[in-house]
Amino acid sequence: METPRHRIGRRSFLTASLGLTGAMVVAFNWPDSRMGSADAAPRIFQPNAFISIGADGLVTLVMPFVEMGQGTYTAVPMLIAEELEVDLASVRLEHAPADEKRYGHPLFGSQITGGSGTIRGAWEPMRKAGAAARMMLVAAAAREWKVDASTCRASNGEVLHPSSGRKLGYGQLAAKAAVLPVPDQITLKPASAFTLVGTSAKRLDVPAKVNGSARFGIDANPPGMKIAAVAACPVFGGRLAEVDESKARAIKGVRKIVRLDDAVAVVADHTGAARKGLAALAITWDNGSNAAFSTAAWEGQLTEAMRGKGVVALDEGHFAGHRASGAKTVDAVYTMPMLAHATMEPMNCTAHVHKDGVELWVGTQAPARCQAFVAEALGVDPARVKVNNHLVGGGFGRRLEADYAVQAAQIAKQLPYPVKVIWSREEDIQHDIYRPFYRDELSMTLDAKGAAVGFSHRLAGSSVVARYAPAWIAKGIDPDAVEAAETPYDLAHKYVEFIAVEAPVPTGFWRGVGPTHNCFVTECFIDELAHAAGQDPVAYRRAMLIKTPRARQVLEIAAQRAGWGRKLEPGTGMGVALANAWGSFAASVVECTVDKDGNIALKRMTTVVDCGQVINPNGVIAQMEGGQIYGLTAALYGKLTIENGRIMQGNFHDYPLIRIHEVPQLDIHLVHSSESPGGTGEIGTTVTAPALANAVFAATGKRLRTLPLTPDALQRI
Numbered sequence: 104m105e106t107p108r109h110r111i112g113r114r115s116f117l118t119a120s121l122g123l124t125g126a127m128v129v130a131f132n133w134p135d136s137r138m139g140s141a142d143a144a145p146r147i148f149q150p151n152a153f154i155s156i157g158a159d160g161l162v163t164l165v166m167p168f169v170e171m172g173q174g175t176y177t178a179v180p181m182l183i184a185e186e187l188e189v190d191l192a193s194v195r196l197e198h199a200p201a202d203e204k205r206y207g208h209p210l211f212g213s214q215i216t217g218g219s220g221t222i223r224g225a226w227e228p229m230r231k232a233g234a235a236a237r238m239m240l241v242a243a244a245a246r247e248w249k250v251d252a253s254t255c256r257a258s259n260g261e262v263l264h265p266s267s268g269r270k271l272g273y274g275q276l277a278a279k280a281a282v283l284p285v286p287d288q289i290t291l292k293p294a295s296a297f298t299l300v301g302t303s304a305k306r307l308d309v310p311a312k313v314n315g316s317a318r319f320g321i322d323a324n325p326p327g328m329k330i331a332a333v334a335a336c337p338v339f340g341g342r343l344a345e346v347d348e349s350k351a352r353a354i355k356g357v358r359k360i361v362r363l364d365d366a367v368a369v370v371a372d373h374t375g376a377a378r379k380g381l382a383a384l385a386i387t388w389d390n391g392s393n394a395a396f397s398t399a400a401w402e403g404q405l406t407e408a409m410r411g412k413g414v415v416a417l418d419e420g421h422f423a424g425h426r427a428s429g430a431k432t433v434d435a436v437y438t439m440p441m442l443a444h445a446t447m448e449p450m451n452c453t454a455h456v457h458k459d460g461v462e463l464w465v466g467t468q469a470p471a472r473c474q475a476f477v478a479e480a481l482g483v484d485p486a487r488v489k490v491n492n493h494l495v496g497g498g499f500g501r502r503l504e505a506d507y508a509v510q511a512a513q514i515a516k517q518l519p520y521p522v523k524v525i526w527s528r529e530e531d532i533q534h535d536i537y538r539p540f541y542r543d544e545l546s547m548t549l550d551a552k553g554a555a556v557g558f559s560h561r562l563a564g565s566s567v568v569a570r571y572a573p574a575w576i577a578k579g580i581d582p583d584a585v586e587a588a589e590t591p592y593d594l595a596h597k598y599v600e601f602i603a604v605e606a607p608v609p610t611g612f613w614r615g616v617g618p619t620h621n622c623f624v625t626e627c628f629i630d631e632l633a634h635a636a637g638q639d640p641v642a643y644r645r646a647m648l649i650k651t652p653r654a655r656q657v658l659e660i661a662a663q664r665a666g667w668g669r670k671l672e673p674g675t676g677m678g679v680a681l682a683n684a685w686g687s688f689a690a691s692v693v694e695c696t697v698d699k700d701g702n703i704a705l706k707r708m709t710t711v712v713d714c715g716q717v718i719n720p721n722g723v724i725a726q727m728e729g730g731q732i733y734g735l736t737a738a739l740y741g742k743l744t745i746e747n748g749r750i751m752q753g754n755f756h757d758y759p760l761i762r763i764h765e766v767p768q769l770d771i772h773l774v775h776s777s778e779s780p781g782g783t784g785e786i787g788t789t790v791t792a793p794a795l796a797n798a799v800f801a802a803t804g805k806r807l808r809t810l811p812l813t814p815d816a817l818q819r820i
Contacts, residue, residue, distance in 0.1 A: 162184075262276060331525075437543040532753055587683065677692055
């Protein structure tokens, strides 16, 4: 998701305060924070995140971001530790509470973790916070010793005065430093002085996850808690009509049957009783107006919408005029299916509604959104909704939503005790907030020599941003829907048009949405053009990347490392794809074989990524590997179908994940760069499907313009 950026001024960024325990607290403000008078007594001013240093010398970081397996809880502390000159192991973490004003993301404004934005947003603010704290600690020591601060230096949690051999630990200096003014000029380390950033640090969250002490949302267990199993109407927009509870009530351990407008829950002492009780219910649904809706109907809506006019997101040069002049034109139509997230940890939330308000225990990518939506649903002041955030067992954009928290709170409202609501895998897949269904119409105009000159991309699908964050819409354009739609290539004429088409299906962010969709269709189309021109696909792309050297570099390195151009066995092919998104560049080469029945066997995937300054190399590699495995699942198996207004798939037997033995050798290579960090959480997913589709074409001569890449689809060509 590429969203409006906010400028951060120094005076709205840092202030120091003396806490009640004598600790030093450095708080940094992001958008919409306010700073008091410079002469005011030290205090904390609505910051978005805090660094506190106690008498024990340990650093506590209140994290404005969420850890969902992507390494945030290691990479962000590395930024602090680097500038603060402390050992990474001395940094402790606390989940930030729900607070949009204090913890709003500097790129997005909202308190969210997503859009490959954590390191992009944290890079400068977190370093400045650490550097300011370091400078104040040094100043406090210099004042104590009555020497010039320039003669002192910080190292490993201490301030040293080399000429006299004196030293003071940060814990000894915390209270003294807290009363000092924030430095007017904050000096950041040059990259050449980094000792931690750029090295492969061990993940701080791994030990607790290995020994079982890590707490995910599903691990919440407040006193008196009961368990709820829930079933929502299987038809989009449907309602609950009637429930025969008699058999469920007879099951030992069942405590209560809770009815909502569109769902019913069985509350019990334990999961087994709740599940048995739910299965024993005789439920009648009111399917409503969407009972006849289907995938075919949705596809028809998209096709019809393309006959109309959408919002022009890009118009460089004059594609329409160039095409009208009689230039040779190549056209293609691509489609992308809707997808579920299928997170490892199923959707869950524990809620307790009591006389003083509401308390939630949940793993969410958007704590303040959960707070606001629950408050609205229950008709209470948001300040009375406490969100206890936890580690997240997979998000991929699904936990940017608040629907599961709202449902839990609505159930808890009818109970005198806390209740943990855990969705079954069927509920998870059949009541997701889905990656939208898309239709894309692409055109390329060629000059007399067959070289690409003009590119047009018209796409129709749901506008996720219009629902999720309408304020991000600028001039009617959904910035996520069209990100990467224009390709990174040097072309004289570029035209992108988006037609928003809303179906009765809830749609949301799915590990990138815009680029993961747009790069598939554009990179496969570019590949079509290269083969039609009788040119090598890598050389064809390279010739159009004169103005984008970072993209050209990752393409060339990926091709070289993959052994592009070597002779392959019959039935084996190599495919390449390039992506420029979230401030990063990546290129992948996939090698696969396809047998006579259309079965695809993955051999190797070589990927090169330039994400600017790398914080934790092992973390980036893990991100890329995870993203590519997620992308391979979607490319080979990801497809949901709708009949009679409902999702027909329900578990991993009919919505499968890629298996360990199917995963190819993954070779990830990082480009050394001094550019500001880009995102890596989604770009690995983005390049995977097009590279694989292009490899399948190279192996078979068959071009698939939709996903997944199944044997049946190949045999139909």
